[in-house]
Amino acid sequence: MHNSYLPKLAKVKKIVLQTPDTKLFTFEFIDKNDRDNFSFVHGQFVMLGILGEGEAAFDICSSTLKPKIFDLAIRKVGNLTEKIHKLKVNDRVTVRGPFGNGLPLEKFKDKDLLLIGGGCGFITMRSFVLDYLTGKLNLGHLNIFYGCLNEKNLLFQKEFKTWRKKVNLDITLDKPSPGWSGQKGVVTSLFNDRQDFTDTIALIVGPPVMYKFVIEELQKRKMKDADIYLSLERRMYCGIGVCQHCAIGPYYVCKDGPVFSWEQIKDIPGAV
């Protein structure tokens, strides 16, 4: 019987400082079999741990086409992430997963994809972008709305130039420095006069407070609830729908999610 609780050992291969409190880590499994057997889809997550400190869930943010190594962008916000930030190259970690359903991209052939990310939620978008840039995703246009606090907190900034060759990336800053010439305000301010979302699928990832307002904007523009997807955050332990921590109504965020359509969860009390 497969033991889902037994992690694989991996090592830190690379660390790139992204913002004052977020680092982009590249991990590689120690064992060759683990490297060969690892694959994931957009929106899935792993349980990353340090022996002696415990585990937590993180969305994978690298290309699904290069699964032998994988990236996690981790913000220092709690006990475990503080320890993770102290890791150095070649340090050991434990990895379980990938877990969750991801976004069923194969269902959206030739449709446009609108990714709406707020704060840390933007991390999840990177694996979509990296794969889209290779031209191997059967999608129409890829548009991204990114709401961030200020210039210093912008994630993946150095990659934007490459991204923008194929991807339409709109950024708004809530509290920019005086020199900022771009959009100001929360992420919904990027909707402005954009009206046309026909043949578009939206994925929203961000802090809980963001969902309601973004969904309203999309609905105003006649987007169907079944075309609006959300990736939800919850406390997680097992990753396989047993421990109950991440449950919402009849679903488990770790197993049935983390990506849900709004259609699926709109009537569940406490879902967003």
Add this chain to the structure above:
Amino acid sequence: MNNKLLHQFIEYLCQQNIVFAPQKIDGELAIDRVLDPKKVELTSDLPLHSFKKILVPPSEALFYYQKNQLVPKVESPYQVIFGLTVVDLKALTFLDQVFAQDPYFQKRMAKTLIIGHSLVPKEKTQFFMEKFKEDMLEHLKFDVFLAVQGNKYIVYTGSEDGQRLLDDFGYKKYEHIEYVGPIREAGPDEQMTKIRGKFYDDPKIWQDLGSRCIECGKCTLVCPTCFCFDIFDQPCLEVGCGQRCRAWTTCFYTDFSEVAGQEIEGKKPKFLKNTEERIRFWYEHKFVRCPDQFSLPGCVGCGRCTKVCPVGIDIKENLQRILKGKVK
């Protein structure tokens, strides 16, 4: 099997194995390790704590670690749990579904002989509990089952291990019942389906319960089907060594749904924000998620939660209220 032979059987079990069974301990009925076979009770009364603590331990190691290497867990010993009522056998059968893919639970089950009996608790909770009928046996997990008839016992086996045990003991007059899974041919429990259908009709139920419940979590401890857990690392004194554990928790604790992030009014962000949401979550698990996932109710009607509740919350009343639907 008569009483005399039954006592010989219990003594025989205790000679060979670690046996857990209901006994009076300090005047209270409890399932515990049997040290004196004469103290074992075959009774319709339910011990406050069920067998759960034996098969789903309050805390257990998932693996050990030593200087960045994972060390597998030591295997659990052979054991016998004697004297489970049909109600608790139902709970065990339910947990066997929940942990169907769980190597820790299944390894422990494989090394545990389950011996049940047909006495049904006197208290009627009206929900999910019924008198013993022979045809329910094929839907229960057990190795040996004793159907009480007057002062005699009709003996059934539910597994090869059970058959072997009785053969070795020298008792031949048993009937074998093949386990066919937890759900009857007629389909899932009708009461369960009705409660599921009406669960969200009257939100006032949760407001009322939220104002009464004091979130002590006692109901989750004594519930034979509550199983939710945390996973955490427990370092030992030697540097770089320790174990990754899983341990019971309760969804009534405020940290159950807490996540990392900026504190709001001195509190960490959480998704179950108040007592109302937390008690609804508990009922939701038993009467929404379990039915959806396993076609089984997450409740066997034992009434233990009602018995221990310090503020008198009665599960029977609440289920009746859900069934009544929204009162205008």
